Each structure stands twice: as structure tokens, then as C-alpha cells.
Amino acid sequence: MEQSFNFVETIGVVAVARYVFEMSLWLRLFSLDSRYGLVYYAELLRTQRRYWKDYRVQLDREITLLREFEDKEHNAQTRAMSNTSISTDSRKLNDDLLSIRNHIDNEAARRFSIYAEQAKTNGYGFQAYLLEKKVVPIIDQSLANVDSEQTAFYARIPQSIKVMIPANWHWRQLAQKVGLTDEYDFIYSFSSKLLHATPLSITTDQKNLELPEMAVFLKYINIKIVEVIELTREYQPIAT
Numbered sequence: 001m002e003q004s005f006n007f008v009e010t011i012g013v014v015a016v017a018r019y020v021f022e023m024s025l026w027l028r029l030f031s032l033d034s035r036y037g038l039v040y041y042a043e044l045l046r047t048q049r050r051y052w053k054d055y056r057v058q059l060d061r062e063i064t065l066l067r068e069f070e071d072k073e074h075n076a077q078t079r080a081m082s083n084t085s086i087s088t089d090s091r092k093l094n095d096d097l098l099s100i101r102n103h104i105d106n107e108a109a110r111r112f113s114i115y116a117e118q119a120k121t122n123g124y125g126f127q128a129y130l131l132e133k134k135v136v137p138i139i140d141q142s143l144a145n146v147d148s149e150q151t152a153f154y155a156r157i158p159q160s161i162k163v164m165i166p167a168n169w170h171w172r173q174l175a176q177k178v179g180l181t182d183e184y185d186f187i188y189s190f191s192s193k194l195l196h197a198t199p200l201s202i203t204t205d206q207k208n209l210e211l212p213e214m215a216v217f218l219k220y221i222n223i224k225i226v227e228v229i230e231l232t233r234e235y236q237p238i239a240t
Contacts, residue, residue: 010209013217014191020224021180021187022171027231028178035161042165045150052143059136062115066128069108069116073124076100 029036080096104124108116119127154162166173175184192198209217 010214011194013209013214013221014187014194017217017221017224018187018191020221020228021183024224024228024231025171025174025178025180025184027228028180029174031231031234032178033164035164038157038161039164042153043169045146045153049143049146049150052139052146056136056139056143058114059131059139062113063128063131065108065111065113066115066119066124066131069104069119070123070125070128072107073100073104076104 026036026040029039077097077100080093080100084093084096105120108119108124113119115127115131122130171188172181172184175181
């Protein structure tokens with residue numbers, strides 16, 4: 001148990017180090033060229049669009065899955081009722097129907113689903129209906145809003161800005177622009193070793209930071225936070 005907590009602590013420290021590194025990278029890009037503020041906004045729109053698009057795709061999966069469980073439950077209940085005399089065996093029928101519900105709920109729990117838990121109360125068919133009528137329109141509208149904003153943004157900015165916006169986001173390429181390649185290589189290689197199920201991470205027993213390593217990461221985080229604060233002060237409006 002203690003080992004597990006230590007691992008979580010390690011993950012947290014490395015994740016914070018990676019986060020403050022990326023924040024400092026953005027601020028250094030702004031210092032290098034203020035036009036990177038528009039690159040930042042372009043990436044904001046792109047990530048928002050990807051979020052809503054991925055959410056919409058997941059909703060389609062969810063609705064299909066919920067309908068699938070609705071059909072399974074309905075068919076199983078129909079068979080149970082046709083094989084049981086309600087007048088003479090009502091207790092057995094109730095037990096069978098409860099068993100069917102539990103079986104479907106357990107099967108749903110083993111599938112990745114955001115709404116399966118709610119469906120256990122609302123019913124799988126009704127939960128699918130709620131998603132179609134209540135959630136999907138909101139997601140579609142949000143996606144349409146981002147698309148409209150993105151189209152307007154690209155219509156306003158000059159070509160000199162457009163060429164600065166990378167087609168595919170690569171942190172290392174941006175790190176090279178501001179002289180942070182060494183930091184990137186270390187932080188990302190270390191975090192990848194911990195977060196991804198590579199043969200090395202699976203077969204290595206030692207996944208926790210040793211005390212000297214922990215001290216290095218904590219010192220790094222402190223230095224980067226101070227750097228971030230100093231860089232943000234460059235963008236504070238000057239009082240007149």
C-alpha cells in the first residue's frame with residue numbers, strides 16, 4: 001500500500017513538472033514573438049473543437065451501446081415471461097427479471113461508458129433517449145460555435161501568422177525555438193517511462209523517484225514557477 005502511494009506521489013510530481021514546463025514554454029514563445037499569442041489562440045480553438053468532436057463521437061458510441069443493452073434486456077425479459085406462468089410462478093418471474101437486470105448491469109459495467117451508471121436507474125433505452133434529446137443538441141451547438149469562431153479567426157489573421165501555426169502540435173519543435181530542448185527531452189522521457197505501459201515500465205520494479213531525484217524535480221518545479229511568475233509580469237498592463 002505504501003508503495004502504491006509513493007508511486008502516485010511520483011506521478012503527481014512528474015506531472016506538475018511537465019505542466020509548468022509547458023507553461024513556461026508558452027510564455028517564452030510570447031517573449032520571443034508576440035504573434036505567438038495568436039498561435040496560442042489558434043491552438044485553443046483547435047483543442048476546443050477536438051474536444052467537442054471527440055465528445056460527439058463518444059455520444060454516438062454511448063447511444064449505440066445503451067440501445068444494445070436495452071435490446072438485450074428486453075429480449076431476455078420477453079423470454080423469461082414467455083417461459084413462466086405469471087399466475088402460478090410470480091415470485092420466480094420476479095427473481096428471473098431481477099437476475100436479468102443484474103446481469104445486464106454487470107455487463108454494462110465492464111464496458112467503457114460514461115452514462116451506464118445513470119442507465120441503471122433511468123433504464124438503458126430512456127438514457128439513450130435523454131442523450132439524443134438533451135445532450136447531443138448541446139454538443140452540436142458547441143461544435144458549431146467553435147467552427148464559426150475558428151472560421152472567423154482564420155479569415156482575420158494574415159498569412160504570416162497562419163504559417164506560424166503548426167499543422168501538428170510538437171512540443172519538442174517549440175522547445176527548440178526557445179532553447180528548452182534539454183528540459184523537454186528529460187521531462188518527457190521520464191514521464192513517458194512512468195505513464196506508458198512499455199516493456200521497460202512493466203518489467204521495472206523501481207518506478208518511484210528516489211529522494212535525490214525527488215529533490216531535483218521539486219527544485220525544478222520551484223524554479224519554473226518563479227520563472228513563470230516573472231514572465232507573466234512582462235504582460236501586465238502599465239499603469240498610467
